[in-house]
Amino acid sequence: xxxxxxxxxxxxxxxTSQIIFINAWVRNKRDSKIGISFIDIYDGSCFKHIQVIxxxxxxxxxxxxxxxxxxxSVCIEGIVQKSINKDQLEIYAKSIKIIxxxxxxxxxxxxxxxxxxxxxxxxxHLRPRTNIIGAITRIRHFIAQEIxxxxxxxxxxxxxxxxxxxLNTEGSGEMFCVSTLNFEDIPKNLKGKVDYKKDFFGKxxxxxxxxQLHLESYACALSKVYTFGPTFRAxxxxxxxxxxxxxxxxxxxxxxxxxxxxxxxxxxxKNIFKNVLGRCFDDLIFLEKKTNTxxxxxxxxxxxxxAFFIEYTEAIKIINNSTNYFKSYLNWGEDFSxxxxxxxxxxxxxxxxxxxxxxxxxxxxxMRLNQDQKTVASADILLPGIGEIIGGxxxxxxxxxxxxxxxxxxxxxxxxxxYQDLRRYGTVPHxxxxxxxxxxxxxxxxxxxxxxxxxxxxTPKYANF
Amino acid sequence: xxxxxxxxxxxxxxxTSQIIFINAWVRNKRDSKIGISFIDIYDGSCFKHIQVIxxxxxxxxxxxxxxxxxxxSVCIEGIVQKSINKDQLEIYAKSIKIIxxxxxxxxxxxxxxxxxxxxxxxxxHLRPRTNIIGAITRIRHFIAQEIxxxxxxxxxxxxxxxxxxxLNTEGSGEMFCVSTLNFEDIPKNLKGKVDYKKDFFGKxxxxxxxxQLHLESYACALSKVYTFGPTFRAxxxxxxxxxxxxxxxxxxxxxxxxxxxxxxxxxxxKNIFKNVLGRCFDDLIFLEKKTNTxxxxxxxxxxxxxAFFIEYTEAIKIINNSTNYFKSYLNWGEDFSxxxxxxxxxxxxxxxxxxxxxxxxxxxxxMRLNQDQKTVASADILLPGIGEIIGGxxxxxxxxxxxxxxxxxxxxxxxxxxYQDLRRYGTVPHxxxxxxxxxxxxxxxxxxxxxxxxxxxxTPKYANF
Numbered sequence: 001x002x003x004x005x006x007x008x009x010x011x012x013x014x015x016t017s018q019i020i021f022i023n024a025w026v027r028n029k030r031d032s033k034i035g036i037s038f039i040d041i042y043d044g045s046c047f048k049h050i051q052v053i054x055x056x057x058x059x060x061x062x063x064x065x066x067x068x069x070x071x072x073s074v075c076i077e078g079i080v081q082k083s084i085n086k087d088q089l090e091i092y093a094k095s096i097k098i099i100x101x102x103x104x105x106x107x108x109x110x111x112x113x114x115x116x117x118x119x120x121x122x123x124x125h126l127r128p129r130t131n132i133i134g135a136i137t138r139i140r141h142f143i144a145q146e147i148x149x150x151x152x153x154x155x156x157x158x159x160x161x162x163x164x165x166x167l168n169t170e171g172s173g174e175m176f177c178v179s180t181l182n183f184e185d186i187p188k189n190l191k192g193k194v195d196y197k198k199d200f201f202g203k204x205x206x207x208x209x210x211x212q213l214h215l216e217s218y219a220c221a222l223s224k225v226y227t228f229g230p231t232f233r234a235x236x237x238x239x240x241x242x243x244x245x246x247x248x249x250x251x252x253x254x255x256x257x258x259x260x261x262x263x264x265x266x267x268x269x270k271n272i273f274k275n276v277l278g279r280c281f282d283d284l285i286f287l288e289k290k291t292n293t294x295x296x297x298x299x300x301x302x303x304x305x306x307a308f309f310i311e312y313t314e315a316i317k318i319i320n321n322s323t324n325y326f327k328s329y330l331n332w333g334e335d336f337s338x339x340x341x342x343x344x345x346x347x348x349x350x351x352x353x354x355x356x357x358x359x360x361x362x363x364x365x366x367m368r369l370n371q372d373q374k375t376v377a378s379a380d381i382l383l384p385g386i387g388e389i390i391g392g393x394x395x396x397x398x399x400x401x402x403x404x405x406x407x408x409x410x411x412x413x414x415x416x417x418x419y420q421d422l423r424r425y426g427t428v429p430h431x432x433x434x435x436x437x438x439x440x441x442x443x444x445x446x447x448x449x450x451x452x453x454x455x456x457x458x459t460p461k462y463a464n465f
Numbered sequence: 466x467x468x469x470x471x472x473x474x475x476x477x478x479x480x481t482s483q484i485i486f487i488n489a490w491v492r493n494k495r496d497s498k499i500g501i502s503f504i505d506i507y508d509g510s511c512f513k514h515i516q517v518i519x520x521x522x523x524x525x526x527x528x529x530x531x532x533x534x535x536x537x538s539v540c541i542e543g544i545v546q547k548s549i550n551k552d553q554l555e556i557y558a559k560s561i562k563i564i565x566x567x568x569x570x571x572x573x574x575x576x577x578x579x580x581x582x583x584x585x586x587x588x589x590h591l592r593p594r595t596n597i598i599g600a601i602t603r604i605r606h607f608i609a610q611e612i613x614x615x616x617x618x619x620x621x622x623x624x625x626x627x628x629x630x631x632l633n634t635e636g637s638g639e640m641f642c643v644s645t646l647n648f649e650d651i652p653k654n655l656k657g658k659v660d661y662k663k664d665f666f667g668k669x670x671x672x673x674x675x676x677q678l679h680l681e682s683y684a685c686a687l688s689k690v691y692t693f694g695p696t697f698r699a700x701x702x703x704x705x706x707x708x709x710x711x712x713x714x715x716x717x718x719x720x721x722x723x724x725x726x727x728x729x730x731x732x733x734x735k736n737i738f739k740n741v742l743g744r745c746f747d748d749l750i751f752l753e754k755k756t757n758t759x760x761x762x763x764x765x766x767x768x769x770x771x772a773f774f775i776e777y778t779e780a781i782k783i784i785n786n787s788t789n790y791f792k793s794y795l796n797w798g799e800d801f802s803x804x805x806x807x808x809x810x811x812x813x814x815x816x817x818x819x820x821x822x823x824x825x826x827x828x829x830x831x832m833r834l835n836q837d838q839k840t841v842a843s844a845d846i847l848l849p850g851i852g853e854i855i856g857g858x859x860x861x862x863x864x865x866x867x868x869x870x871x872x873x874x875x876x877x878x879x880x881x882x883x884y885q886d887l888r889r890y891g892t893v894p895h896x897x898x899x900x901x902x903x904x905x906x907x908x909x910x911x912x913x914x915x916x917x918x919x920x921x922x923x924t925p926k927y928a929n930f
Contacts, residue, residue, distance in 0.1 A: 044687025100892035222509025427565035
């Protein structure tokens, strides 16, 4: 018995009058007085549902069909036909078998009405049954696929950088510890300190905040590489933009400079938007209405736009001239808050912008020092409505400079000995950037809270399911 | 200046006599007495190197070219031509610019000779520069791509199941704890126990050992789903087959039974082998020689084979009849050791086998109880030379049975309340399997130790880099 899916029907892979078998769940049902039931079913294969016509002549009509409620699973044998009044496809049922009922239908948490995203968040195991989370899941899947496919076609190799690390990449930032020590009775050494030699890895280990340094070692051997994996931040940030566990794409390319890597990031984003518009159009139309955001148009605009670069120093001036918006001045050397970024991209330029050449003091040690000796070759891409979506830089490939920068940042060069080896042996100019998957999804779907864009969100005091 | 890669040259995307620019690293160099140097370069884009002909007429011939050593990075301008004596492609250099030298060439750890894998393991940051790790990296990348592409084409959606979890999936197994508590001064509650309320998530959390239960919630809404992500085991196993952090593909499909999901796993493996043979042939030829393993033939054999199923009970009999191999008898109900599995697949059947219907006592609570009430619908795929590569099962979709099985396994049903909801609301038969990426790579590459098949291995007492 070959099974059909709903997308097969809408993609016209099924002939009308052909007998099909389809397994699905009931979204909704309406019973007419003349003994016909109209059952709306979904199977996850696409946004669209399909209507099943069940006639009272079906032998289990009274016993089963009339009792069907939202959420029940069914196996339908039927014929695909065009509906009478509209030019829509529907299934005329020959038989309907109930696979699984719903215990206590009146308390089924996913009744076919509109639920708030907050309500659904506490039902993370059932929310994929809703239209909205179904749409987000398909878009998330499709974007991930597109990233893999695009990068592979561009000659990039996927590298799985380690999740557990003894290295603190940014030289700062809150990290999660990973341990098998017995917390009830932590072993101590002779000095009365935690004896990490007794821990699983024989030293203190963390969950990674970035795979970049490891990725660089592969870029300095195989030229073009990327990671696509989970990343962690133990920040106590209860915002709509932060997760303790999120997915990040990091790209590293040998022989590219800052402008080249940012132009490549643009090319990648355009490719994603172009293809997601082609493949997930029904999902996007639904989300556009639901979020009241001009999703489709803003992606189409991005596709035809050119990267617009401004210098950090120029951006500071613009902010200091906007006396209507900000009470206090920004000194050169200070970092932008998300309000500043919002002003620049949403209000002043009203378009995506790239801010580049930030002061070295507010950026990481590995970014390449510019000729002015004050700024580094770093750049952030800001999108209206979202803020920073991509952060990139050219890496310091000169061993002497790198060593100085480590010391300036009070990092012990010995801990970065292997990283320095990449500069000792056949060093090359190289650049890279990081793209947070959930923030990208926020731009594509119009959903503001990243907790709705990952299947099981982890945030401060929340690791349910 | 458009850059060319070595694979472009071998794929004939470059015309002979066309001027090209190529960035790469020196693998080896030979200087002839008549003033011509032959420089072997690589850029990671494919297994093949290409030879660069550098003539003494180059203005920096004496100063730079004669000093070049293995590992230096160079930018070459030249013309692609066919070599005189052989029908090979080579680059006739118009200019060669040194990008990065090698500090102390005589101590460069990756000199162009054959190194042992053990030696390279302690140079995880430089080993991608070797032929062998380059080949493995390309194959790892290509297989990951194939899995994503194949599953996407088959209608599966990628779900990122959480890495941090408060749930212990298997009801056993060593797990890593994730925490932000200060280990030097662990907070205690009034009872003198660790006060996990003060921890980041407000409860005890672990690194996941499987995304399956979470994945099931998506399969019971969107039908066909998979995860592809890192997985963790805090087992103190110092073997060639175990990593503390490894990558796993887990697949879950609604409406499929055990045999159907195993046949699907076969279809997926065949597809991977077929495409890896097509795309990574040079890498495989090299690895076949290097490992002295019949890699290509065994994949070709697999592609034309049919899944061969045997019952656990039958397998027990075979082992107990093989008195030459095993000293002690196995009782029905005992699990196979890896030696037993090796005997069945490598010696007795001499081919890949599927063992199915294991005793419920040695399998997890979520596997579907068979009619005999003693065995569960589980199956392992064993490959000669590798052992278990895939473990799958049909899941218990009947709420009453699941509840009984939880209790039998001394698990608190309340902790699995959300998981039980999947059976309370429109339950469906569903099945899935897990495939370890590094074990699959071991079969494809012939490399025995999984530490050589992941960029930065994590094992007991080892989290270097």
